[in-house]
Amino acid sequence: MKAVVLLSGGLDSATALAVARAAGCTSYCMSFAYGQRHSIELERAAQVAHKLGAAEHRVVTIDLRAFGASALTADIPVPKDRPEMESIPITYVPARNTIFLAFALGWAEVLGARAIYLGINALDYSGYPDCRPEYLRAYQSLADLATRQAVEGDRVELRAPLLHLSKAEIISLGTELGVDYTTTLSCYDPDAAGLACGHCDSCRLRARGFEAAGIPDPTQYRPSEPS
Amino acid sequence: MKAVVLLSGGLDSATALAVARAAGCTSYCMSFAYGQRHSIELERAAQVAHKLGAAEHRVVTIDLRAFGASALTADIPVPKDRPEMESIPITYVPARNTIFLAFALGWAEVLGARAIYLGINALDYSGYPDCRPEYLRAYQSLADLATRQAVEGDRVELRAPLLHLSKAEIISLGTELGVDYTTTLSCYDPDAAGLACGHCDSCRLRARGFEAAGIPDPTQYRPSEPS
Numbered sequence: 001m002k003a004v005v006l007l008s009g010g011l012d013s014a015t016a017l018a019v020a021r022a023a024g025c026t027s028y029c030m031s032f033a034y035g036q037r038h039s040i041e042l043e044r045a046a047q048v049a050h051k052l053g054a055a056e057h058r059v060v061t062i063d064l065r066a067f068g069a070s071a072l073t074a075d076i077p078v079p080k081d082r083p084e085m086e087s088i089p090i091t092y093v094p095a096r097n098t099i100f101l102a103f104a105l106g107w108a109e110v111l112g113a114r115a116i117y118l119g120i121n122a123l124d125y126s127g128y129p130d131c132r133p134e135y136l137r138a139y140q141s142l143a144d145l146a147t148r149q150a151v152e153g154d155r156v157e158l159r160a161p162l163l164h165l166s167k168a169e170i171i172s173l174g175t176e177l178g179v180d181y182t183t184t185l186s187c188y189d190p191d192a193a194g195l196a197c198g199h200c201d202s203c204r205l206r207a208r209g210f211e212a213a214g215i216p217d218p219t220q221y222r223p224s225e226p227s
Numbered sequence: 228m229k230a231v232v233l234l235s236g237g238l239d240s241a242t243a244l245a246v247a248r249a250a251g252c253t254s255y256c257m258s259f260a261y262g263q264r265h266s267i268e269l270e271r272a273a274q275v276a277h278k279l280g281a282a283e284h285r286v287v288t289i290d291l292r293a294f295g296a297s298a299l300t301a302d303i304p305v306p307k308d309r310p311e312m313e314s315i316p317i318t319y320v321p322a323r324n325t326i327f328l329a330f331a332l333g334w335a336e337v338l339g340a341r342a343i344y345l346g347i348n349a350l351d352y353s354g355y356p357d358c359r360p361e362y363l364r365a366y367q368s369l370a371d372l373a374t375r376q377a378v379e380g381d382r383v384e385l386r387a388p389l390l391h392l393s394k395a396e397i398i399s400l401g402t403e404l405g406v407d408y409t410t411t412l413s414c415y416d417p418d419a420a421g422l423a424c425g426h427c428d429s430c431r432l433r434a435r436g437f438e439a440a441g442i443p444d445p446t447q448y449r450p451s452e453p454s
Contacts, residue, residue: 062289064333095333098373102329106291106322129378138372142365146325151356 002113003159004104005029007049007057009041010186011206012119012162014048015174019161020117021052022177028111029057030104034064034096040194044185051180060103064093097130101139101158108156109149116143121162121170136160167209175215182218195222229340230386231331232256234276234284236268238411238433239346239389241275242401246388247344248279249404255338256284257331261291261323267421271412278407287330291320324357328366328385335383336376343370348389348397363387394436402442409445422449 003025007013020027029049031042042059049057097120104116120131129135140158144150162170174181186206187196196203198221210217230252234240247254256276258269269286276284324347331343347358356362367385371377389397401408413433414423423430425448437444 060290063287093333094336094374095329098332098369099326099329102322102326105325106320109321129375130373132372135369135372138365138369142325142362142369145359145362145365146357147321148356 001115002026002028002055002108002111003115003117004108004111004113005054005117006100006104006119007031007045007054008119009044009048009184010119010202011167011174011181011184011209012121012170013045014052014119014179014181014184015170015177016117016119016159016161017048017052017054018174018177018179020115020159025115025117027052027054027117028107028113029054030100030107031057031059032100032103033059033061034093036064040190040192041185044183044194047183048179051183052178058107062099062103064096064099095130097128097135098139101143105143105146105156109147112149112154113156114154115157115159117159117161119162120160121165121167123164123166133163136163166212167205168212171209171213171215175213182220186219191222193222195220197222198224228342229253229255229282229335229338230342230344231335231338231340232281232344233327233331233346234258234272234281235346236271236275236411237346237413237429238394238401238408238436239348239397240272241279241346241406241408241411242397242404243344243346243386243388244275244279244281245401245404245406247342247386252342252344254279254281254344255334255340256281257327257334258284258286259327259330260286260288261320263291267417267419268412271410271421274410275406278410279405285334289326289330291323291326322357324355324362325366328370332370332373332383336374339376339381340383341381342384342386344386344388346389347387348392348394350391350393360390363390393439394432395439398436398440398442402440409447413446418449420449422447424449425451 003020005017005020005027007017007029017027031045033042046057108116122132136158143156143158185194186202188200188202189197196219207217230247232244232247232254234244234256244254258272260266260269273284335343349359363385370383370385412421413429415427415429416424423446434444
């Protein structure tokens with residue numbers, strides 16, 4: 001079975017790809033050049049796709065800077081060492097997953113793929129509204145009506161295998177499935193060489209995950225900046 | 228109230244913009260350069276936005292040719308004089324409205340807009356799955372969960388004022404509201420000067436609409452090609 005896999009170059013989507021492979025899917029990976037400050041993640045996505053045997057990796061260019069308003073796409077600093085990670089932070093990108101899934105749906109239809117894998121997670125996450133189970137259910141209802149494929153009875157299933165896993169569980173699962181996490185990059189604010197900052201929400205969730213999983217953290221961090 | 232208006236340069240979306248204006252909305256128009264063969268429609272969209280007093284008109288570049296498979300984006304001829312207009316034709320662009328609405332949702336959130344207008348129509352249309360009332364309802368459910376704005380209680384309403392109107396009713400309504408249809412371009416296969424072919428589904432629906440409305444058709448057609 002063909003599957004479209006949304007791949008960011010980060011830890012979660014790499015694990016989702018490994019799950020798709022383990023389920024016997026032929027994977028068509030899709031990444032987005034969306035004006036993100038951490039565009040080095042796209043190189044990592046290509047490496048991850050190659051290592052995990054994807055049939056194809058396609059990078060779609062879209063310009064989310066068209067509406068800005070996120071620390072990931074506009075000229076707004078990435079928050080570091082936020083005391084409270086529950087509220088929706090400025091790294092939230094308006095409608096990002098809604099847009100990514102829409103493209104995935106279009107490609108799935110053209111490919112005749114019957115599943116879309118995505119690495120969203122509702123436990124150790126940054127409070128983004130478009131990572132919640134109810135969001136995913138609503139998108140499935142939409143997908144069931146949106147395309148010619150759906151109208152003709154061929155359902156595309158949205159699969160979020162990490163939705164209810166902790167970061168530690170995701171890391172354990174991926175390690176079992178052969179993901180090489182040295183390739184993945186989670187940091188929202190890496191330097192040009194791809195070294196992680198260690199202080200953004202994403203770095204902190206990742207580091208805690210490796211610690212809780214009891215697996216050595218392969219992340220390459222850059223030296224701390226004086227604060 | 229601010230509203231995002233999806234504007235293609237065609238007859239329907241121009242009418243939707245006029246309805247938004249009549250409802251007292253400040254309109255932020257969004258068009259897409261999506262690799263369409265009829266990209267001259269973007270110039271028309273800009274003219275329509277200007278004439279109907281939009282606060283802003285933004286063209287977002289996305290590349291739907293990334294997955295092709297439509298006569299509007301790939302190297303496939305536009306069907307002319309199709310005997311049966313009920314089945315989903317090759318001019319269907321996979322997930323197009325799903326993608327457009329996702330971008331509109333993101334921009335609405337950044338603007339603080341409370342409505343998104345779109346010119347979809349389920350009567351005199353080409354059978355596209357993403358123009359149906361049930362599709363729109365499913366998207367509303369998704370929009371109610373997808374954004375920070377929604378989570379914080381500020382709903383964005385998807386408004387499709389033409390959904391249940393015939394093409395003739397749309398033309399009558401727009402004429403009443405001051406739409407100048409000479410500016411709009413409906414043809415899927417116009418020539419470089421913007422002259423309509425007169426034979427694609429879109430041209431035929433439009434021509435029948437003017438006739439049924441008893442309003443002179445201002446469309447500029449090019450001379451018939453020998454078949």
